[in-house]
Amino acid sequence: MNAAPQAAALTPAEPAAVGMSPARLDDARALMQRQFDEGLSPTLAAVVARHGRVVFSHAVGDQRPGGPPVSVDSIFPMASQTKPVTAAVILCLVERGLIGLNEPASVHLPELAADHDDVLVAHLLTHTSGWHDDDVVADREARLDDLISDFSGDGDLMTHIFLARAAEIPRRSSVGAVMQYSNVNYSLLGEIVRRTTGTTLGEAMRTFIFEPLGMDNSAMAVGDDLADRVVERPAGIPFGPDHDFSPISFNDPLWAATDDGSGGLFSSPLDFLRFKQAILDGGVLDGVRVLSCSAVQLMTTNRIPGTPGEAVGRTRVEASWGYGFGVGASEVWRLFSGGIRAPGAFFHGGAGGIYAWADPATDIAAVYIDIVTEVDEFTVPLSWAAHRFDDVISAAVLD
Numbered sequence: 001m002n003a004a005p006q007a008a009a010l011t012p013a014e015p016a017a018v019g020m021s022p023a024r025l026d027d028a029r030a031l032m033q034r035q036f037d038e039g040l041s042p043t044l045a046a047v048v049a050r051h052g053r054v055v056f057s058h059a060v061g062d063q064r065p066g067g068p069p070v071s072v073d074s075i076f077p078m079a080s081q082t083k084p085v086t087a088a089v090i091l092c093l094v095e096r097g098l099i100g101l102n103e104p105a106s107v108h109l110p111e112l113a114a115d116h117d118d119v120l121v122a123h124l125l126t127h128t129s130g131w132h133d134d135d136v137v138a139d140r141e142a143r144l145d146d147l148i149s150d151f152s153g154d155g156d157l158m159t160h161i162f163l164a165r166a167a168e169i170p171r172r173s174s175v176g177a178v179m180q181y182s183n184v185n186y187s188l189l190g191e192i193v194r195r196t197t198g199t200t201l202g203e204a205m206r207t208f209i210f211e212p213l214g215m216d217n218s219a220m221a222v223g224d225d226l227a228d229r230v231v232e233r234p235a236g237i238p239f240g241p242d243h244d245f246s247p248i249s250f251n252d253p254l255w256a257a258t259d260d261g262s263g264g265l266f267s268s269p270l271d272f273l274r275f276k277q278a279i280l281d282g283g284v285l286d287g288v289r290v291l292s293c294s295a296v297q298l299m300t301t302n303r304i305p306g307t308p309g310e311a312v313g314r315t316r317v318e319a320s321w322g323y324g325f326g327v328g329a330s331e332v333w334r335l336f337s338g339g340i341r342a343p344g345a346f347f348h349g350g351a352g353g354i355y356a357w358a359d360p361a362t363d364i365a366a367v368y369i370d371i372v373t374e375v376d377e378f379t380v381p382l383s384w385a386a387h388r389f390d391d392v393i394s395a396a397v398l399d
Contacts, residue, residue: 326348
């Protein structure tokens, strides 16, 4: 991991002072503007840091239809960007001796013991438990009315829906055989955190990650202090109201209340950059350590070498996945990463147009949010420009 040479993390810097091209960063702004002008996105926001200094901060569009302009301090539903933070909390508990990576998940979730005792905590972190997302989603959709009627009122409805039948769903593969990206793995990890700490996942994130890193604009349950800055999607676009492929809108109050470990986080681009920078710098930000170097290594390097991967309707020979992050390899995920930077960067996406990555080779951390207007049947964003933005930023490095 690179040590960021700065007195205070993520203070602004002129691009040339950290070896980046102002002209290429102007190209990044132009790319975002084209996305907006061509109707490909109503709302975009991005921040980039190099050597721990912010060299790019730009936003285009509105925070909500008819609302104020969006900014890098606006609050976005981060969708699957929740997963790396959930993984970080799990590792915080591992470091304190409260969870074991190589112990059965059923130690914490006894309801898994009958049919899933071979699933370890580490398998959940790398999506190698054997559950297939198609099976999980099909079961949830077939029983949705029953799941809602069975809700006791404890916790939140979304988390209940995500977790209620996990133990009953058969696994398609043996543990470790394939990385099959599935939300159920991180929904279960969130439940492990709740049972281990005796509190909510959101409160555990606050204790172990948000407060130490100064992430004041991040939360699992959105309170009144953040609500007026939450980004809302226009009707008819993916994950907005009245969209055929989106069973529930991110605008729905249920999302603002969920404690689900796979997708419940809300954060601002600038706030989430603090998390990415801390991981890039080996678990430390502004002199405050939230994770050991060893734990960060587990998150940001391939923990399942030689294991094939399946995600968003695509397969690859080797998944290349760490504990919470995808890890850049020679074989890429379609539309999810640029082609200029070398393998080794760690990244994650989020439904609806959320993307963040960090590259140890160039010491760059970046968050790019491009609210998409078109997705395919697997919810892969077709209208966004994350991979192009990634390329422009990588090309801006001069040394």
